[in-house]
Amino acid sequence: MEKTTDLIVVADPDKDVQAGFQRLFGVHMKVACFSESEAALVFLKQNHGTAVVCSSFNLPGRGGTAFLRAAESIVPQAARVMLTREQSADSVKKALNEGHAFMYLEKPCKPADLTSAMELALAHHGQLSKDRALLERTLAGSIKLLIDMLALFHPEAFRRTATVRKQALKLAKTLGMKKTWELEMAVMLSPLGEALLPKDILARYRAARSLTEQERDVLDRAPAQSRDLLKNIPQLEKVSDYLFLSARGYDGSGFPKDGPVGEDIPLVSRILKLLTDLWYASPESGPDAAALEALTINQRKYDPKLLELAKTLLLDELPEETQKHVAQCYIRSLRPGDILIDDARTESSHELVLSRGHMLTPTTIRRLEHFHQTAGVRQPIRVERHEVPEGAMSDTA
Structure with missing residues (x-):
């Protein structure tokens, strides 16, 4: 097996199994071993590039089948492999149908068979990654065309996307976000709800004029309109949720009233909230100290780490010219x-x-x-x- 940088995550309480994986594959690739499900899931959330996830059937914690199902939602491009001494047809069916396992291996497994299985799993991961990349490029191109067309009819609503996208990517790089596709899609589509609002209400809101209770209700429903439009499009389910929560304050203020608070708000939504409000507070030339000071006055609405990062990163840029x-x-x-x-x-x-x-x-x-x-x-x-x-x-x- 050639040396690669691929990562294999093994969730199995059997120390001999963990040692076997390290011995067979540790020289050629990265291997991370865990004895229960929750620690492994925390690791997966921090390592979205995982290539293969292996689990025992009777895994302490939530069990092997539920663990693989949870792993699928975190690292969908990883090949999932079930390792078990269970030989019943029901166990095999449960692993394949409920855990969406790519492969089922019986213990004890010969080194040659395990090596062959990992090669197949890595090839499967490679194909899934290529398919996902192609789908993302296709979807991104389609969305860019949609945004261009909408911007022709609603230029005021979509005028901020180019500026906010650059700022969001700058924050993401500093934060170490390796996958920014969903963040970019959320930024591009963030004005969608505004484009559906009556122009008079939007103009009054931007001019900081008072709104009636009915007008405020119409304005508050904009994030929900964006979510409802996008949630049925494959690969945009998470983006639609991020947009739905993009008006939610870090302190629990804003829309929706019964939404999450603080760190429970998705990071993409927190970034959108901060940069959208910063854009409205900034002059035509871009963010300045006064705009960031305006946000600092209401700092409870924003992720404190993101607000401090914005002060550091977005004020040190040279003029565009x-x-x-x-x-x-x-x-x-x-x-x-x-x-x-x-x-x-x-x-x-x-x-x-x-x-x-x-x-x-x-x-x-x-x-x-x-x-x-x-x-x-x-x-x-x-x-x-x-x-x-x-x-x-x-x-x-």
């Missing part, structure tokens, strides 16, 4: 991939056409052209541009 090439373009010179630095607005009515931070596509460029033909769009438009030809500074009329 000093880090990236800025081009001043007329519409006919815009390119797909350009990122708007300022809001694109109509000349006379100053109506928002596309919000700052939006990455342009052929569709959005055509939208700007159409608006310019009918209502006029203020030009030139400042954009962030990559892969600039040498010597080129900006496009002109």
Whole structure:
């Protein structure tokens, strides 16, 4: 067996079994052994890249079948293997049907058979990981298209996503989050509930004007609307739950009224709560000390660790213009991939056409052209541009 960085988790109280796994596979890969279910599950929650999970049938704690079922929800790409001396058909059926085991092995198991089984399990894990990656890329592309289309009709609601996504990824990297796909999807879809709200209510809320009890109720239901729209889409079940709790304060305030408190609120929801409120408190140029001070006044609503991290990470950035090439373009010179630095607005009515931070596509460029033909769009438009030809500074009329 070739040396790899794959991780095998073994949950079995038999010390000989644990020693056997270490002897056979410890040189080639990482092996973590546990004698009961709960400690193993805690370890899995901290090691989402686990490749194979092996369990004895009579595992102390919740039992082998329930343990494998719980492991599936934590590390769905891991191959699950049941090890047992039980030989009844009912035991085999329970392991395969209820524990969703990939393989069932009888004890004692010959080293050659166990090695062969682990090779098959690793190959199964590899295929599951490839399938998941392909599905995530496909789903992410579909969601990006959906967001682009929604942003054409609700630019105010979706104008924050580009900024918040960058900030969320910066926090995630510092926190050591290895999987950020669900966080990115939650950020991209977070304005969905707002886009469904009546524009007059949303405008009053953003202007910090008083709302009637009925209007407040409509506003509070926005996270629930997002969850209801997304919960039936495969792979977005967790994202829909994160969005549902994204208005929940760390101290138990906000929506929903009977929701979790503190660390029981999912981390993604806590990040969304903090960065969404920070975005609304910040000036057009981005977060500043005053915006973070505004959040500090209501600090009980936010995860204290995240709030302190935001103060450290989000105030030390250089201005955008000093880090990236800025081009001043007329519409006919815009390119797909350009990122708007300022809001694109109509000349006379100053109506928002596309919000700052939006990455342009052929569709959005055509939208700007159409608006310019009918209502006029203020030009030139400042954009962030990559892969600039040498010597080129900006496009002109």
